[in-house]
Amino acid sequence: MAGRKLFSYWRSQATYRVRIALALKGLGAEIATLDLIKGDQFDADYRALNPEAAVPTLIEGEGPPLVQSLAILEYLEETYPEPPLLPKEARARAHVRALGQVVAMDAHPLVVPRVRHYLMHELGLGEPVVKKWMRHWLDLGTGTLEAMLARDPRTGRFCVGDAPTLADLCLVPHVTTARMLYDADVSAYPTVARIYEACMALPEFAGTGPVHQPDAPLTA
Numbered sequence: 001m002a003g004r005k006l007f008s009y010w011r012s013q014a015t016y017r018v019r020i021a022l023a024l025k026g027l028g029a030e031i032a033t034l035d036l037i038k039g040d041q042f043d044a045d046y047r048a049l050n051p052e053a054a055v056p057t058l059i060e061g062e063g064p065p066l067v068q069s070l071a072i073l074e075y076l077e078e079t080y081p082e083p084p085l086l087p088k089e090a091r092a093r094a095h096v097r098a099l100g101q102v103v104a105m106d107a108h109p110l111v112v113p114r115v116r117h118y119l120m121h122e123l124g125l126g127e128p129v130v131k132k133w134m135r136h137w138l139d140l141g142t143g144t145l146e147a148m149l150a151r152d153p154r155t156g157r158f159c160v161g162d163a164p165t166l167a168d169l170c171l172v173p174h175v176t177t178a179r180m181l182y183d184a185d186v187s188a189y190p191t192v193a194r195i196y197e198a199c200m201a202l203p204e205f206a207g208t209g210p211v212h213q214p215d216a217p218l219t220a
């Protein structure tokens with residue numbers, strides 16, 4: 001393996017998912033930062049790696065770039081199976097993926113910079129309205145997670161059982177984003193809040209968070 005490089009942005013929740021997976025699996029990576037607010041993601045060189053102009057992009061060795069955080073997580077799981085981040089049983093695996101997708105496919109896409117930019121600059125919505133928009137979709141995602149986790153006997157110390165799974169790798173960045181954007185109070189979602197705390201007790205989650213990134217502003 002000729003090396004590993006992760007294109008990242010400190011506040012990106014999709015990249016945070018991948019940083020946690022790399023840490024849990026004990027895989028080092030050079031972090032290459034892009035400033036998504038300045039528009040670094042639209043540079044031609046970066047678009048050649050990731051035509052969607054989004055992070056994360058993972059480069060491993062000489063192989064083609066890996067894009068889309070959930071696809072990257074599955075790739076890491078298949079390539080470096082220890083510790084496992086998916087349960088053995090098929091239905092439990094589906095549950096893990098479903099929890100992750102509530103965040104990564106249904107909530108997160110509505111709050112990414114390109115959507116916020118479109119709402120503000122194409123549709124002319126002011127910042128307070130856009131903030132309300134973001135809060136609405138993120139809270140809806142948190143409420144869905146809470147409803148799914150609270151009633152499910154498979155919920156343990158973590159989302160599914162007593163070891164972290166891909167679901168936790170989605171839950172933590174989701175909650176972190178909501179807290180950063182509008183100081184979200186997750187106490188209204190007690191199962192989500194408890195699992196978030198359990199994850200954040202682990203250095204692989206806490207130490208890879210936004211504020212520990214090389215491009216994080218000093219005041220973050």
Ligand SMILES: N[C@@H](CCC(=O)N[C@@H](CS)C(=O)NCC(=O)O)C(=O)O
Pocket residue numbers: 009011012013014015036041053054055056067068069070104112113114115
């Ligand atoms: N579904 C993609 C989402 C990627 C994505 O949109 N990432 C955001 C940061 S979290 C981004 O790079 N946005 C750039 C933009 O919206 O211009 C994934 O999970 O990797």
